[in-house]
Amino acid sequence: MIKVLLVEDDVRLADALAGALEGRGYVVDQVRTGQAALGAAPVDIILLDLGLPDMDGIDLCRRLRERADGADTGIIMVTARGRQSERVRGLRSGADDYVVKPLAVDELCARMEAVLRRTRRRPEDPPVALGPLSVDLATRTVTRGDEPVDLTRKEFDLLAALVREAGSVVSREHLLLRVWQTSWPGTLRTLEVHIGTLRSKLDVPGLIETVRGVGYRLAAADGAAPGAADGATGRPSVSAAPVQPARRP
Incomplete structure (x- = not known):
């Protein structure tokens, strides 16, 4: 059961959004002010409006991150402020994602799911x-x-996104959203550079496959031992399986 805190001072919008989320199985608590958000019980994810009556949402996001449970709580800013500078400020203040109103509830749910996988x-x-x-x-x-x-933070985030969906094709747009919190096509070159660097550092040929025109796939286990050569392709068969601890004599 996923608990959501909706921080929104527009009562009609908050009630409509809360109803839509509850209809999809979420448990939603609503507050209207920043102070109320700071005093709320811990949740899995916070949907945060920036235009609150008692404080700016950017400052509130920073304060929420400073709480003991702040590191593991997903925060998505849901706001009418759509300028790129505002998006940058929001993400740098600690938000995991930034959604501009008006919004589609299905897209918001997909973004929430992506944030929860990361956090x-x-x-x-x-x-x-x-x-x-x-x-x-x-x-x-x-x-x-x-x-x-030795991987950078973004390189590990990229690898983790592929590991969690090993064997499945992960679209470029999905990786951009999960790792860089953007779907802007101009960031595709950044993704390609990180994929190249990650392949070089991991040094396992065939581990990260390019699916032309779609995205990338982490090679899935096919029953062979990890690292064993695949007779048909010459590529190693990679097992995305738990590592079993060695038994002590």
Whole structure:
């Protein structure tokens, strides 16, 4: 059950949006002011209007991030401020995504789902084996044997997005939204550069496949051992499976 805090002072809009989200299975609490948002119980995701009566939403976002539970809470700004400078300010203040009104509820739900995948941490999940590599999503580390693979934050976010959907084609637009919080086509070159750098650092041929005209796919297990050659293609078969801890004698 996903809990949502809707911070919106427009009563009619808030009631309509809350009703639509509740109809899709979300549990929604509504508040009208920044102070009320700061005093609200922890939730999974916050939908934050910027034009509040008692404080600016940008400042509120920063204060929400400073709370003890702030790092693991998704924050999406939902506002009429559509200028690029406002988007940049919002994302830099700590928001995970920025949506301009008027909005489509289905698109908002898709963005919420994407944010929740990034922000929800599951330390109980074991590391994932990618051929000779071990990827730990909880600690954000990649190792080859005992040696760490040095990735930037964006490179790891990109790898994690592919790992979570191993074997499926992930569109370029989806990766841009999840990693860079934008769907602007001008960012596609940035994505391509990061994919190239990530392939070079991971050094596992065939691990990240390009699906021409669509996006990218992390090679899925086909029953062969991690790192074993595929006789048909010559590429390694990559297992996106939990790494089993070694047994002690």
